[in-house]
Amino acid sequence: MITLVLVGIGTGNPEHLTLQAIRELNAADLILIPSKGTQKADLAELRHTICAQVVTNSATRMVTFDMPRRDATHPDYHKGVDNWHEAIAQIWQETITTHLTQHSQxxxxxxxxxxxxxxxxxxxxxxxxxxxxxxxxxxxxPGIMSLNMLAAAHTIALNDIGAPFVVTTGRQLRDHGWPQGADTVVVMLDGECSFQQIDTKNVTIYWGAYVGMAEQILLSGPLEQVGQRIITTRADARAQHGWIMDIYLLRRQPSA
Structure with a gap:
């Protein structure tokens, strides 16, 4: 019988951990750290760095496990994700069972x-x-969300006065276009720069990669002017680091 604690760590900056997060990590008997291969080794290393800075309980054990890869070629996207989640859950269970004694479990x-x-x-x-x-x-x-960090990094408000905003994914933006009912859209999980698929007229973009981290990159301006620069910068950063985490906000002039 275990208690599973999922600790939000924001964008990976140890200074952004909440006091609750630090307390929960120090109360843990076992901390699981996923490894996503050599290209993303610094992501696991960053988790180890966070633990080294905030975990003072010598009894807490940290264990790295190999993260299963999602089959991006599966013809059914949702089924592919479902299979991936099942494989991750199995790895979690195996790792927990292996590294906790029968008594401590x-x-x-x-x-x-x-x-x-x-x-x-x-x-x-x-x-x-x-x-x-x-x-x-x-x-x-809870941890600090990337959209909070994006707004802070660009020193902008997420919403206009009294107006809603929509948080969506790159896939949704590509497949369905600009969401109805809002002039501000925050786009996450976008590996294809899906802003290329929308009308760029009168749209401003606030883009950030590795937001809140030492590698942070920020670009902003009229989408039709900076869109290509963002595409190039993103590709260069991914090639340099082997991975990228980015997010952006699109804001268009409200309809008259």
Missing amino acids: QDCIVALLVWGDPALYDSTLRIASRLSPPPRAVRSV
């Missing part, structure tokens, strides 16, 4: 560090529900 806390916040475009909570046997309890510790 009766009453222990297992923590995972989650980029951003576990509640926003992250599947950790859904994966946790697949564990068998299920945890005795699951706790979610």
